[in-house]
Amino acid sequence: MHCSMFYFFFVTIVEVHILIIDVCVYVLSAPNLLRVGSSENVFVEAQDYSGGDLIVKIIVKIFPTKNIEILSKSVRLTAANNFQILTDIKAKTKDPQLSDEQQAVRKMTAQAYETKGGSQNYLHIGIDAAELQIGDSVRVYLNTGQIPGVKDQDFTYMILSKGQIVKVDRFKRKGQSLVTLPVTVTKDMVPSFRFVAYYHVGSSEVVSDSVWVDVKDTCMGTLQIKVKDKLNTYDTGDEVKLQITGDPGAKVGLVVVDKAVNKNRLTQTQIWDVIEKHDIGCTAGGGRDSMGVFTDAGLMFESNTAGGTNTRTKINDLFLLKQNTDDDDYYTDSEEIVSHTQFRESWLWEEIDLCDKCSTPATEKVIYLKDSITTWQILAVSLSPTLGICVAEPEEMVVFKHLFIDLKMPYSAVRGEQLEIKAIIHNYTPNKQKVRVEFMETEDVCSFASKKGKYRTTVSVEKDSSISVSYVIIPMTLGNHMIEVKASAYDAIYTDGVRKQLKVVSEGVLTSVHKGNVELNPVKNGDKPLVFKSVIPADRLPDTPADMYIAITGEEITQTVEQAISGSFMGRLIVQPSGSGEQNMMLMTLPLIATHYLDSTSQWDTVGMERRNEAVNYINTGYQWQLSYRKSDGSYAAWTHRPSSTWLTAYVAKVFSMANNIVNIEENVICSALKWLILHKQTLYGSFKEDSAVIQGEMVVTLNNLQHKQTKCNNVTIWNKIFHEGELFTLYTRPAHCTLFYINEQIITECVTQGSHEC
Known part of the structure; x- marks a missing residue:
């Protein structure tokens, strides 16, 4: 083994292009170590770029002197590969055509793997595929090299995805230096997974390695939304026809979103990105040593003889603001700019059920x-019981204006606390614009504009692009305050203004203080006024609102009833349902x-407060x-054979x-039960x-022991008016034993007797 394996290597990622552009090149996946004689992968992505092809050169140099170039390779990022490519750093090429100022640079450092005590025991994991899909079969290679000390060890490997261990297995190596394992990609491995393997050498050394593997971000089903007879631009209030196509039986959610919030637009990849945040690993594989492999894979290892992993730390970044000033003569005066006050970032928010028996x-x-x-962007997300979640490509409708502002701010803020708001400037003009953004002074809100009337910032916005300008404010008083931002283009007619309301609430925690009870009894105490003293608590925050509430109870019996059904008593009803179809419903009713x-x-x-989740879980358990005990026709029995x-x-x-207001109940479950009652039992x-008849007699509430008075009960007619989904159904019922039952909370039940007062 060569001594060069202990060198540090410096990997430089260089973006080269024929134009000077503002583009971010990121190393999304790269090893933090290089092993002698093995090849490693580097995953490079260019973001915030929509131009032509990019040529990216990868250079590996000796660290820290950087005086010896070991490897060099150029790759091309194109729209066809979504400006992403997976390549290795073993090729050796060079492109000397461009100057330094035309290049954007990103760097990473790779370190040599350190064996414990110089034992030279290694493990290298290799995957023979770049990006996989669900159902793909991939070969994983475990290579230990020609190491005399490694013979017949037990190898343990794990597959991790989304912060969870998907699979764990063990096998025995029988002398061979290269072991091949077949792995089939499952849905549990989307959007990426890590393959971690290790083996023991004696009781004091653990040798390990890991690799990160990307899985293609796709949904299992299909969803498409289109605008029929689409126009290039629209006016406000125009009628638009949408056509939605998806999977049979899927529930599709629709929402129209302002493109100004495009960075938060929901995409299929974004869903997987959020899920992938559960991956607590921090590198693309490998590690400084055996314990570093586990740490970088998001695992903790502990042994009384072989050591363990270290505790993680993190670094916080700093954010800096920049301000500019310009000549007023070339900008429209802020007094001439009319600010818009009515904005909706999203609307529609409707659900559509697609046909479950149609082929398309x-x-x-x-x-x-x-x-x-x-x-506007029309977004659609479908949920299919068989094909899962699918996000459609958004459809756009342009209500045109050349330059406008989208002011991002929260609905409310706490008095005295620092708050950051953002004004996003959108430029739809045919040219790059130099825009002066003015933050207007607001009374009782501390900002850069305080005592100045306005605070100005100048930004450059590329055509068909946007830029964010941040402001830090501190609201000083309670109430509603208007935050206003205006913008005008340099030496142009393009202007816009936005004014939004910020609700400022008090700091601290709202608490209730009970002052006691007073008896009002004119017969006993006579007619005399009562004086209540409003005592201000010593720990009350100054200048915060306070309210006094007086509750009057009419009779002593009312207090007894309130105590009987108090919250503490209701806590005893939170029990877990179980048993037969009748017993389960009796127990489910209690937590409900x-x-x-x-x-x-x-x-x-x-x-x-934590017991509400417990109660909801019990209700859902009872429902499931x-x-x-539900039969195919929608009816129920104590046991399925009855x-x-x-x-x-x-x-x-x-x-x-x-x-249904607490847990998700399928509508068909309720409707099928009602249909069975009407069609088969009425x-x-x-x-x-x-x-x-029911087995659990305590479930049925009978009236005046009418079991033996069936003749009298025959004269009773009951109207149950059932409101369901906005429609009115009327049932004429005469239940056996005069037992009254009803269907939901919004029922009006009338009992009319004819010659009998038993009901």
Whole structure:
């Protein structure tokens, strides 16, 4: 083994192009070490660039002197490869055509892998593919080299993705220096995965390596949205017809978003990027030593003989602001610029269900454009029970203006706290514009414009581009304050102004202080006024609002009832459902009632705020468990082998309707139960027959022991008016044993007796 393996290497990534451009070149994937005799991959991407091809040169030099060039290679980034390419750093080429000022440079440093105590025990992992797709089969090579000390060790390997261990396995190496493992890419490995392997040498050394592998960012299904008869530009209020095509049975969510927030536009890649943030690894593979391999892969290793990984640290970046001034004569005066006050960044927010029996489901929808002068993007996301989430390519509609501002600021801010807001300047003119941005002074808001009237900043905005200007403010008083920004182009007619409202709230935490109870009894105490003293707490923050509330209880019995159904008592109802179809519904009702009551009265603090999640989980458990007793026609029974119960099916529909506001209940589950009751159990006289009475008798509330008074109950007619999805259904019911059941919370139940007062 050559001693050069202990050298540090300096890798330089250079972007070269025939024009001087503002482009960011990033090394997204590169090894932080180089092994003698092995090839390593470097993944390079150019961002924020939409021009022609880019030629990127990769140079490897000895570190830190940088006086010896070891490797050099040039690659071409094109629109065809999405300005991304995977290449190795073993080729040796050079391009001396361009000068230094025409090049953007990014650098990374690779270090030689250090074995423990100079043992020269190594492990190198290689993958024979650059980017994989779901279903691909890839070969993973584990190479230990010709090392005498490594013979018949047990190798352990792990596959990690999205911060989770997808697979762990172990195999025994039987003398060979190169082992090949077949790996099939599954959906659990999207959008990328790490392959980590290690083996032990004795009890004091661990040899390890890892590699990061990219998986293509795609959705499993299809989704497309188009504008019919699309125009180049639109006016505000124009009618637009949308055509949506997707997967059978998928639920499609639609939203129209201002392109000014394009950096936050939802894409399929963005979904995977968010998911990939769960990857707690920090490099593309390898490590400084065996423990560094585990650390860089996001793993912790601990051994009483072989050492362990170190604790991570991080560095925070600093942000600097720059301001410029220019001659006023070449800009439009701010007094002449009219500011817009009504802006909507997004609207529509509707869901569409596609046909589940069509081979190519498609539907149309008509929308009317809002008043903002901008470029609207129609975004669509579908959710299919079989094909998962799919994000369509956005469709654009331009409501044209050459220059405009999009002011980014929160809805509210805390008094006295520093806040950063951003004004994004969009330039749709045919030329690059020099724009003066003015931040206007606002009373009781501390900013760079305070006591000056306005604060000016000059920026250069490329054509068909945008730039962000940041401002730091400190609101000093409570209430609503208008934040205004204006912009005008240099020696041009392009102007715009924006004014938005900022709500300033008080600092601190809102607390309630109970001052006691007072009895009002004119009979006992006579008619006399009561004086309440408003005592200001010593720890109250100055200049913060305070309110006093007086609650009056009419009777003593009311206090007893309130105490009986207090929040602390409701906490006892949070239990886990289980058992038969009847027992499960009885237990599911308890946390459902408790959640409804505690939500309505805001008393979760009496039982513990964390217990709401527990109650919701129990409700969802009861719902899922009850579906196991659901029959194909939508009815229910205590056990699947028993006949369906009219009472139980109606009770399930009622409880599920109440739970629909808390957990996700499929609409068909409720509707199929109602259809079964109406179509199969309702008689010509309007009553509902029961062919399989419930087993749990305590579920059924009977009135005045009417089981033995069936003749009297026959004269009772019950109207149940059910409101469901905005429509009114009327059922004429005469339940067995005069048991009253209803379907959801919005029911009006009337009991009319004819010659009997039993109901």
